[in-house]
Amino acid sequence: MNNINKKYIGLLGGTFDPPHKGHESISKNALIKLNLQEIWWIVTYKNPLKKNSSDYKKRIEAVRKFLDCRRIKLMEIDSDKNLYTIDTISFLKRKFKTKNFIWLMGTDNLPKLHLWKDWKKIFYNIPIAIFDRPSYSLNISKSRALFFFKKARVKNNCPKDSLFMTPPKWIFINGLKNNQSSSYIRKINENKC
Secondary structure, eight states: OOOTTSOEEEEEEEOOSSOOHHHHHHHHHHHHHTTOSEEEEEEOSOOTTSSOOOOHHHHHHHHHHHOOOTTEEEOOOOOSSOOOHHHHHHHHHHHTTTOEEEEEEEGGGGGGGGGSTTHHHHHHHSOEEEEOOTTOTTHHHHOHHHHHTGGGBOOTTSOGGGGGSSSSOEEEEOOOOOOOOHHHHHHHHHTOO
């Protein structure tokens, strides 16, 4: 079934430890370049591929304070356990049956994407927009997951509507200038006297 006339909501998941201008840049570019209705930030309870994260409630509150665009919203999923990306996508599709979603992510996630729980299922369940992050650009050519789904790529010169046809579909969006990362911000804050 063709979904090109439906409105889409972008989903940006992560620990947001802390939220920063890079997250905001991806979100605002997605609103414009993909003509999305809005973006939902989904703060994960814990990232199984990261050793430590700050307190979940503190990260939720930090996101609440950080957000200043009415079309970028915090989506809280009540759970005291970690929901993996595929679980989050399945939950949101069940809960919001009239909404259509696209997964948003930065290229910094690509090296470990094939380690995500049911990563192939993610591609088969939702279109994906991958945003360039300066210094991570080469990750696109080295990603095992993207190599597996190379035929599902929507070229940038194709109409964006083709991204919203039946998954698997993914697009690489370059041109972003913000290179902030939560890891770098945490490291700076830890080293402050």
